[in-house]
Amino acid sequence: MNAGATPLERLLARRSFIELSARERAREILDPGSFRELLGPFDRLHSPWLEMQNIVPQEDDGVVIAKGRIDGQPAVVMAIEGAFQGGSMGEVAGAKITCALDLALKDNELGTPTRPVLVLETGGVRLQEANLGLAAIAEIQAAIVALRRYVPVVGVIAGMVGCFGGMSLAAGLCSALIATRQARLGMNGPEVIEQEAGIEELDAADRRLVWSLIGGGQRHAVGLVDELVDDDAAAIAGAVRAAFVRGLPARHRSEQVALFLDRLAAVDPAEKLNGPALRVLWGKGGSNG
Amino acid sequence: MEIYEFRYPASIAVGRRAHVGVVGSGDLEILLEPAADGQARVRVRTSVDGYGPIWKTVLDRFFSRFPAIAAIEINDFGATPAMVTLRLQQAFEESRA
Amino acid sequence: MAEAETTISRGLIWLRALTGGEGTVAGGPASVRYAEAPLGDGPACFLAVVPDAGGRFPRARHGEVGLLEAWTLAKLVGDVVAADEGRVRRPIVAVVDVRGQAYGRLEELLGIHQACAAAVDAYASARLAGHPLIALLVGRAMSGAFLAHGYQANRILALEDPGVLVHAMGKQAAARVTRRSVAELEELGNTVLPMSYDIRNLSRLGLVHRLISGIDPGVPSAADVARVATELAVAVAEVRAGGGGLDLRLENDAARKTRAASLEVRRRMAEQWAGDGAGA
Numbered sequence: 001m002n003a004g005a006t007p008l009e010r011l012l013a014r015r016s017f018i019e020l021s022a023r024e025r026a027r028e029i030l031d032p033g034s035f036r037e038l039l040g041p042f043d044r045l046h047s048p049w050l051e052m053q054n055i056v057p058q059e060d061d062g063v064v065i066a067k068g069r070i071d072g073q074p075a076v077v078m079a080i081e082g083a084f085q086g087g088s089m090g091e092v093a094g095a096k097i098t099c100a101l102d103l104a105l106k107d108n109e110l111g112t113p114t115r116p117v118l119v120l121e122t123g124g125v126r127l128q129e130a131n132l133g134l135a136a137i138a139e140i141q142a143a144i145v146a147l148r149r150y151v152p153v154v155g156v157i158a159g160m161v162g163c164f165g166g167m168s169l170a171a172g173l174c175s176a177l178i179a180t181r182q183a184r185l186g187m188n189g190p191e192v193i194e195q196e197a198g199i200e201e202l203d204a205a206d207r208r209l210v211w212s213l214i215g216g217g218q219r220h221a222v223g224l225v226d227e228l229v230d231d232d233a234a235a236i237a238g239a240v241r242a243a244f245v246r247g248l249p250a251r252h253r254s255e256q257v258a259l260f261l262d263r264l265a266a267v268d269p270a271e272k273l274n275g276p277a278l279r280v281l282w283g284k285g286g287s288n289g
Numbered sequence: 290m291e292i293y294e295f296r297y298p299a300s301i302a303v304g305r306r307a308h309v310g311v312v313g314s315g316d317l318e319i320l321l322e323p324a325a326d327g328q329a330r331v332r333v334r335t336s337v338d339g340y341g342p343i344w345k346t347v348l349d350r351f352f353s354r355f356p357a358i359a360a361i362e363i364n365d366f367g368a369t370p371a372m373v374t375l376r377l378q379q380a381f382e383e384s385r386a
Numbered sequence: 387m388a389e390a391e392t393t394i395s396r397g398l399i400w401l402r403a404l405t406g407g408e409g410t411v412a413g414g415p416a417s418v419r420y421a422e423a424p425l426g427d428g429p430a431c432f433l434a435v436v437p438d439a440g441g442r443f444p445r446a447r448h449g450e451v452g453l454l455e456a457w458t459l460a461k462l463v464g465d466v467v468a469a470d471e472g473r474v475r476r477p478i479v480a481v482v483d484v485r486g487q488a489y490g491r492l493e494e495l496l497g498i499h500q501a502c503a504a505a506v507d508a509y510a511s512a513r514l515a516g517h518p519l520i521a522l523l524v525g526r527a528m529s530g531a532f533l534a535h536g537y538q539a540n541r542i543l544a545l546e547d548p549g550v551l552v553h554a555m556g557k558q559a560a561a562r563v564t565r566r567s568v569a570e571l572e573e574l575g576n577t578v579l580p581m582s583y584d585i586r587n588l589s590r591l592g593l594v595h596r597l598i599s600g601i602d603p604g605v606p607s608a609a610d611v612a613r614v615a616t617e618l619a620v621a622v623a624e625v626r627a628g629g630g631g632l633d634l635r636l637e638n639d640a641a642r643k644t645r646a647a648s649l650e651v652r653r654r655m656a657e658q659w660a661g662d663g664a665g666a
Contacts, residue, residue, distance in 0.1 A: 021311060038658045039651065041308045041320055048647050052578055054290040056336045056364050058312035059320060065655070083313030091580070095651040103659045125529070125554040127563055132580040132645070134529065134554045135593055135635065138537035141503075142632050145510035166533050172503025187499040187530055188489050195559065196489040197445070213495045224497050253500065254507035257461045260500070264453055269443050269492060278495055 014232040017158050018182055022081035025119050025158070026066035028233040029077050029240055034068030039096055047090045049129045058084045061092040065100045070115050071241050074107065076100050079119035082161035088126030089167060094136020101143035101153075108150035115244055116147060118155045118174065123189065124165015137166035144173045148252065152176055154243045156236060157183040157216065157225075164189045173254050176243035178227045178236065179216035185225065186214040212275035222282045224253070291338050295345065297352040299329040303359050307383035310376045317365040317373060321380040324360045335365035343370060351377050359384065395449055396525035396549070396603055397434035397483035403611045404481070404618075405432050411462065417441050417449075418458040425477060426619030431466050433459060434481040435535055445490035451531040452488035456501035459535060463508035467515050477518040477622040480509070482536040483525030486556065502534035509538035518625035520618055523585065523594075524603050527552045540634070541621040545614075546599040550585045557583065579644055592641025595621060595634070 005013065017025060027035045039045050041059035050057045062084035066077045078097045080087045089097075097118070107114035125133035144153050155174035157163045162184030163171050171177055171185055179185065188196070190204035203209065212218060220228040227243070229235045263282055267273060273281075306322040324330065329352050333344055347370045361380070368376070401409050401419050409419030409432065417438035422431050437449040446452025451459075463478065470476055487498060513519045521527075521536035523544035532552065536542070544550050553560070561568045575582030579590055589597050598617055601610045628634070635641065636648055 038655055041318070042306060042322070043654065045647065045651055045654070049578060049580060051290070051334075053574075056290055056312055056334045056366055058318055058364055059308075059362075067659070081311060081313075083311045083316065085312075091645065092647050092651060095648040096655065099652050099655045103656065127555060127560060128578075129580045130554040130560070131552060131582070131588055131591060131593070132648075134533070134537070134552075135591070136648075138533055139632055139635070141506045141533065142510050142513075142538060145507055146514060146631075149514075166530055168499035169503040169506055169530065169533055172497075172500040173507055185499065186494045187487060187502060188494060192559075193489050193491060193494065195562070197491075202491045202494075213491065219497075222497075224500055252507065254460075254503040255464075257457060257464060257504055257508075260497075260504070261454075261457050261461065264457065264496065267496065273492060273495060275495065 014230065015234065016231050017233045017236045018160060018180065018231050020233065021083070022062070022064040022079035022119065022121070026064050026077040026079040029070070029117055029119070029237050030066060030068030030075060031070060031072065036067045038065045038067060038100070045092055047092050047129065049090065049132070053128050055128060061090060061096065062087060063093040063096045065096050070117070070244060073115055073244070074112055075115040075117065076104050077117045077119060080121045082121030085126055087122035087161050089122060089124065089133045089136055090126040090129035091132040091136060093126070094133060094140060098136065098139040098143050101140065101147050105143065105147045105150070108147065113151055115151060116153050117240055118153065118170070120155055120157050120163040120167055120171055121161045122163055122165070122167045123161060124167050134166060137170065140170050141173060144170060148173070148175050148248070152243055152246075152248050154178065154240055156240065157185055158231065158236065159183040159216070162186070173252070175249055175252060176227070176246070177225045178229055178239045178243065179219060179225045180229055180231045181215060181217045182231055183216035184211065184214045185216070185219050218275045218279070221279045291335055291341070293333040293335070293341055293344055295331040295333070295348050297329040297356060299327060299352070299356040299358040301355065301357050303357050303381070303384035305384055307380045309379045309383065312364045312366045315367055315369065315372065317363055317368040317376055319376050319380040320362040321357070321384050322360045323384070324358050327358055329357055329359055329361065331361045331363065333363045333365060337365070337367050347373050355381050357381055357384070395436040395483055397449070397481050398436040399604065399606070400481045400522065400524045401432055401434040403606055404479070404615060409434065411458070414458050415441060415454045417446065417455050418462065420462045425479070425615060426622060428474070428476065430477040430479055430622070432479045432481055433462060433535070435459070435484050435531075443488065443492070445493060446488040449483065449485050450488040451484050451502065451505070451534050453493055453496055453498050453501045456498065456505040456534050460504035460508040463505070463512050467508075467512050467517065470517070475515060475517040477520060478512055479618060480519070480521045480536040480539060482521050482523045482527045482532065484528060484531035484535055485526050486528040487530040487534070502530055505534040506538055513538060513540060518622040520621050520625070522614070522618065523550050523552065525549055528556065529554050540625040540632070541595040542593060543596050543598060543617055543621060544585050544589070544594050545601050545603045546585060546597045547601070547603045549603060551583045552585060552588050553583050590640050591644050592638045593635055
């Protein structure tokens with residue numbers, strides 16, 4: 001991007017990442033010409049459980065695994081297609097991600113520093129494959145923790161589905177987390193909270209409120225996301241590269257137990273805390289220290 | 290979910306396989322592969338029941354114009370006939386690119 | 387909606403039974419219990435999440451894994467790993483009876499996903515460091531709460547009992563979302579195995595290492611407790627003899643039948659992985 005361009009020129013030069021399919025997103029993140037898909041649609045490894053329940057499957061089960069290069073180094077992108085079943089994790093979708101992470105681990109153990117990138121666009125467990133979805137997510141999490149001892153595991157949450165359920169924990173395990181303002185990151189989706197705890201607890205239709213709690217901008221401001229980027233394919237690809245250049249954090253966010261226990265101690269649960277107030281209370285920092 | 294199968298006599302060879310679309314709301318996924326038997330064979334899985342005659346009309350029209358010798362698999366999630374035709378054209382063009 | 391907790395927590399019953407103590411942690415929330423006790427021929431560490439009517443966060447008072455619970459689990463497990471640095475690593479037993487993660491606006495704002503990620507991290511790191519990690523399912527093991535407390539284990543042991551439930555979503559909520567009645571949902575679980583709430587069906591998916599039957603989960607006898615302790619000790623010994631990964635969940639006869647698709651993914655992706663002159 002030309003730094004001398006006017007804001008309008010920069011805006012017009014942008015190519016939306018959010019609007020891209022998972023396959024196109026993976027292509028954008030990898031070095032040009034290096035994209036090679038594994039277990040693509042023509043391998044026809046779709047869900048064995050959806051058709052049993054009269055639901056049309058997708059031939060890649062909503063996950064694109066692409067090998068290639070990032071800054072010339074071997075890499076693998078695992079991109080979830082948010083448009084298929086809300087990016088939900090079923091048996092095959094989950095197994096594809098776990099397997100790619102495990103193979104990247106094996107590469108790293110053998111001296112090939114394969115770089116892993118997760119493009120998270122997911123509501124979490126696919127309810128029609130409930131227990132296998134949950135098991136798959138546990139296995140993805142195990143694989144992330146094992147792999148990030150060697151190489152940063154970089155997560156991207158672009159939107160518009162966001163990243164929820166068990167996969168939000170996977171995001172919380174990433175070495176570096178990149179998000180847009182359109183993204184949301186949370187464990188229980190707003191609709192689920194409204195249903196479980198009542199509309200007085202959270203009005204899921206109030207978009208401004210929802211984003212003020214769990215939107216990418218808020219998450220970044222309180223240190224739960226590392227990089228906030230525009231919805232621009234080049235900016236996101238650049239942020240991914242920068243994360244690998246930075247390398248492993250001294251301590252992962254999910255290891256900063258004392259910091260977060262202190263932060264919780266500073267919160268009064270009886271007070272109706274909101275997004276802006278938490279920004280003041282927690283400020284920035286602590287994310288990579 | 291319903292499954293339909295169609296066959297058409299075909300005459301246009303396609304060079305390579307093509308994949309377009311996504312099984313998302315109002316959209317569909319198409320997998321097109323070159324075939325050797327001089328026919329177009331189409332298998333449709335659709336989330337919307339009771340639209341068999343409409344599928345037949347849409348596919349009849351498409352293959353009368355583009356009789357591709359191909360095996361085609363469609364996974365549909367409620368696409369309109371216009372969307373189906375658009376995706377078929379995309380797949381057909383990609384397979385000849 | 388939060389139901390009244392009418393019965394005493396099975397998590398607490400089993401933590402007491404296996405350790406002989408209450409497991410309250412000085413300075414910690416009363417909802418997270420930790421105790422050390424002999425298991426087989428060595429010392430072991432036991433953890434449970436239990437209801438605490440006086441908990442600081444109202445939405446985590448009934449046995450849910452909330453913010454404090456998850457970060458505290460992470461701390462306690464991390465402390466075990468640090469304490470055992472350079473010596474025989476003690477087994478860690480997660481006694482599981484968790485009704486779900488805490489659902490609330492404050493929980494989301496304060497990053498309950500990060501809290502649960504920390505618990506996952508701690509357990510997974512302990513396993514990778516060489517601590518035999520066993521989950522003992524004595525009650526509910528629901529969704530994200532189970533991910534945070536138990537699902538990283540080398541071995542999952544479960545009491546065969548209708549009250550031992552594993553699922554991604556509570557029955558009522560799942561019925562609403564899938565537009566089915568609870569009865570239809572239960573029926574479905576018999577044909578679509580992963581939809582089942584029945585622990586025996588989870589076992590058919592290869593995810594339960596051992597089902598322990600004939601135990602009274604609510605009022606265990608001394609013999610019941612001794613049997614469960616023996617099963618735990620056997621599992622620990624097996625883990626010590628084997629590796630630290632989760633491969634066993636797929637490498638068993640049940641999984642070969644019911645998780646064939648997962649195994650197919652593994653086999654074929656491994657074939658396609660190499661041969662990557664790609665983009666060099």
